[in-house]
Amino acid sequence: MPPFGPLRLRGSKRRLRRALLRRRRATAAGLAMTAAALAATGAGGAVGAAGAGGDVRAEAAAGAVAAGPPAGRRRAQRPAGMVSAPVRIADAATVRLLRRGDRVDVIAGVGGETEARVVASCARVDEIPAAQESVPGGGALIVLSVPRDTAAALAGASASTRLAVTVC
Template identity: 70%
Template structure:
């Protein structure tokens, strides 16, 4: 299944190419003065597409399309609402 995911750091997304494998890490938006724990929400996801930037500000992150199982796509969608997402290249 294809899952579009907004990664917080647009510069990191520019390093990705279709076929790369990434882990997606979610860092919850912590309340002021609080700490949130980061967690891996997808392991070894294949980069399917890196859409061209659409003029969003760098603070808005960047979109990447990952090929993942259906359950992982749902997890990514939920994490994207409550957390900032980052990737590490496998």
């Protein structure tokens, strides 16, 4: 075999760069699709609710709309452990200021008028039903999304005292 000089490939650097760039683009596209799928399902890293204050990601997941609207209306999906709690607020004019998605603190009067305690902190307003007819106790109804134990505390407080809300 006769001696010959070193073999030199032309454009190999450019082909290698293009191949790597294509692989990076494919990986980036796959990651973007995965992130979009996680965002759509509400599994953006939140593992349940972190209490009434909640994790920001869990609250974003709570805003996801259910696929099949029950009874002609769409309802928001709640994170695991959250329940809907209907609460009658003593001042109906205050309830008219609220909108769906607002965060409220629910306050119950204790004993005299000077004492009060917070029953639910930063609860999300799920729904504000239309006023049906005058109720003997007055006030207005709202539906809050709260953890199960907070819902029990709200039910107990509403049975014994008048409730008020403040916007968080």
